[in-house]
Amino acid sequence: MIPEKFKAIEWTVHVHVLMYAWCFPLKEPFIDQLKPLLVGHRIGLSSGDIEFATSAVVLYSALSQHSLVPLSTYLEDY
Numbered sequence: 001m002i003p004e005k006f007k008a009i010e011w012t013v014h015v016h017v018l019m020y021a022w023c024f025p026l027k028e029p030f031i032d033q034l035k036p037l038l039v040g041h042r043i044g045l046s047s048g049d050i051e052f053a054t055s056a057v058v059l060y061s062a063l064s065q066h067s068l069v070p071l072s073t074y075l076e077d078y
Contacts (some may be wrong), residue, residue: 012026013052016040030067
């Protein structure tokens with residue numbers, strides 16, 4: 001991914017939130033977007049970007065509720 005190439009890890013959470021929460025769900029199933037959002041959340045916490053880390057986890061929970069999969073299956077990811 002481009003942020004890792006330029007060693008700009010603090011921008012990774014921004015890319016994950018924008019792409020996996022707003023762009024990709026328009027064409028792909030919601031369930032495919034969940035793991036990248038969770039990764040973005042963890043990267044955001046580690047880099048100190050609390051705003052986008054919180055956005056990633058809020059959008060993760062919203063997409064997981066709308067994906068029509070039982071919520072107990074997501075406890076293994078977190």
